[in-house]
Amino acid sequence: MAEVIRIKRGLDIKLKGKSEEVFGKSEPATLFSVRPDDFQGIKPKVIVKDGDAVKAGSVLFYDKANPEMKFVSPVSGTILAVNRGDKRKVLDIRIQSDGKFESESFQKVNPSSMTSEKVKELLLSSGFWPFIKQRPYDIVANPNEKPKAIFISGFDTAPLAPDYDFVIQGKKEEFQLGVDALAKLTNGKIHIGVNVESASKIYKSLTGVEIHEFDGPHPTGNVGVQIHHIDPINKGESVWTINPQDVVTIGTAMKKGSYDFSKVIVLDGSSVKHPAYYRTVYGAQISNIVKGNVVETTPLRYISGNPLSGRHISADGFLGAYDTQICVIPEGNTSEFLGWIMPRFKKFSVNHTYFSWLMGSNKEYALDTNLNGGERAFIMSNEYHKVFPMDILPEFLIKAILAKDIDKMEQLGIYEVAPEDFALCEFVCTSKIETQRIVREGLDYIRKELA
């Protein structure tokens, strides 16, 4: 094992409402939603219609550009509706679960003894492929390419993120099967980044992977940061990434010979009464687990994903395809008298004009969604740099994107980044610039122009 990669720059935001390692009890969700928008970079062609009966693993839609890439139902039941928006864009496919979790047939296989082509075919047709993402562009992996390596971040450092060690415990065999399948997709290595402070027993017992130990604050757990320090992406190269739980999902299907999309998510945040882990399925409605479990004295913000880069959903919204966290925090839609000059002991700032840096690094804050200011042009410098642990100049990259200067974007390293890598920049920004949106638009723009 190589030596520990220590990352200095970054920021751990301590939020109230962290979950202990316990499971909460709830009724299983009955309503599910699969959103094509969760899967960046694909054009959905829906093949089901209202009232169709589906099983877990039944194809709902496929990608127009790669018709062999299927997207499947996570549960068995009936199609309630295919919701469309402007220009008939598919918003989501609603599925009413029948509670039986019946599965389409799936053959028990041993990926080690299969050819690369067979593995690829199996993952594409079975609907597991979309869990694999690629960089550049942070989109669903392009099956026509062979990546130079596959990266798995074995831990998540985002605020209130689930503990992956806890989440995947007991899944060693499944994980190994998943890794064996992934190994067939690349000529390079499979890299797993682990936190130096946690045991990571499962990761360390795997074969056929390269383990890298990391130490440092958020965003050290972001796979983009790990790629940058292990084997950075150059122009013309691509790497693939996948979440540990999705590796387990692939492995589970291969072991059991049936579809099982269940995964462990965490429900937390300062407005949650009893933060806990739950076993659920992607696309599940969250109301079963949040109802009665939140403090409703103020309006609340429900987030699928972490508070820095998650998606705003409603109280009866649905878990996103890649998300492993539901976070509930207060909305900050109140105005604060002369707030900009007040000491604001209860708010958090990395800036030394406030006092939170004197309060010790263990004090937890209950932050709301207020912007705490108005949007401005770039004023302060060196803010992004301090929370962006890559050899990339974040401010200059953002400016190149705003100027739509493709050459500059390439030169400044846009192929290495995903919007989530800029989440902390957005958090600390004095000028309240929406860096994640800008990066997403930049990635989409450059992909369109170079296509």
Added chain:
Amino acid sequence: MKALRNFLDKVKPSFEEGGKLAMFRSVFEGFESFLFVPDTTAKRGAHIHDCIDSKRVMSMVVIALMPALLFGIYNVGYQHFLVTGQEMEFGSIVAYGLACVLPKIVVSYVVGLGIEFIVAQWKKEEIQEGFLVSGLLIPLIVPANCPLWMLAVATAFAVIFAKEVFGGTGMNIFNVALITRAFLFFAYPTAMSGESVWIGTEGIFGIGGASNVIDSFTGATPLGQVGVAQGVVTPIITNAVGAEISTMDMFIGLIPGSIGETSKIAILIGAVILLFTGIASWKTMISVFVGGALTALLFNQIGTTPIMNLPWYDHILLGGFSFGAVFMATDPVTSARTECGKYVFGFLIGMFAIIIRVLNPGYPEGMMLSILLMNLFAPLIDHFFVQANINRRLKRVKK
């Protein structure tokens, strides 16, 4: 607070599009967001945000400027009573200083913010806070005798042509306050330099007065005195009534000069606030002093004119060097924005300030021109460091 909030909510509709007072929308919004942090929430992207905003940053700089402002007010009064030979009384010194400085602050803010409000209304944008700082810097870098109308013209020129035409706060290339001073300097040179502009000799609003200006009165700044001296040796620097000014006096600051620049103690307090809160870059600030000191030492080695022989610590203590280093060079918008670039940017400011002082026969102060010059070159400095980053990435491919 509740009553105020309710009142604002009540009158708000008349300021919105179609309301009776819609032409004052920007003014209303400016004051509303000043009184209450808006209730805007994150709509997409990060759901939580740091509680820092540009109002906080700007108000911290204003706070950091307070010691220099207060000392400036006192010093203006002190110099007046020194040359008029009247009895020194704390109350009347402060009263004279206030009578001289306050109108300048008012003019600077009214003219500058007035233009900002109009532009914000016109462009349908929020009022931006940048001028809160510029508006206080401007009175602090002019001589005590600067006429108010000149100040008004110069401020208007700077805000329109150095800031708004570029797109407002954050988009400007040059430091707005320094453009005001540069405009004054080149448009009205007699009111900005020489012996008679630094110390008020006439009464203001009936306070003070020139009943008996003493005979040997000379109003030249220390740098002015060194600049015009003949021979090789640095002359003895004197104050307005002929007493010697020591290095300690320069540090304390009861000497002639622009209103806010004389006291190094006050500037040091400001510097500590700016560095402690992390608003100003220590890299820029330290580099300016290092660049200035090294250049002064180099000139000491040549030593053919009085000003070449001025010790490096006197160079730093005199004129606008410290004030510029602490409050002007560190303006994040107009300085270099790469971390390594800040060292170069600051060093060159210090170097050019001393070069201009020493080698320019007509004009003994170099800080203003040096910072403006480097404002222009900051993007070039950044370019080299950005290019270095790009080259590192290209090299990685070849490997």
